[in-house]
Amino acid sequence: xxxxxxxxxxxxxxxWGFRLxxxxxxxxxxxxxxxxxGSPAEGHLRPGDRIIGIGNAVTQSLxxxxxxxxxxxxxxxxxxxxxxxxxxxxxxxxPSGPVKFSPWKYSQQQQNHH
Numbered sequence: 001x002x003x004x005x006x007x008x009x010x011x012x013x014x015x016w017g018f019r020l021x022x023x024x025x026x027x028x029x030x031x032x033x034x035x036x037x038g039s040p041a042e043g044h045l046r047p048g049d050r051i052i053g054i055g056n057a058v059t060q061s062l063x064x065x066x067x068x069x070x071x072x073x074x075x076x077x078x079x080x081x082x083x084x085x086x087x088x089x090x091x092x093x094x095p096s097g098p099v100k101f102s103p104w105k106y107s108q109q110q111q112n113h114h
Contacts, residue, residue: 003052006080010040016071016078017041020051023064030059030067031085048085055079 008016017039022028030051035041051059054070055078062070071078 004082004084006044006082008040008044009077012076018045020067023067024061025063046085050083050085051080052083053081
């Protein structure tokens, strides 16, 4: 898997705008759980991205709190080394024809049969 370097910059006092999950204490790799729309992380990080480096530190042996501390102490610019996760954004997918399933119709039929 290809590694990607991501640089984030923010205005002082602005949150980075992403939720971190995992760490050595959770027995899982550090990864991005969620991105806040309009944040410095939007467009650079995606949910599912594995974070394998923060600045010059390798994250493999870091606990969740150690990783959070590295990010917090980075100031207003932080560098991540990531392995891009699978895309979880399906908003661009549209039906190619008419949608035949109508949940409201199904629930009305169920109510009539009880």
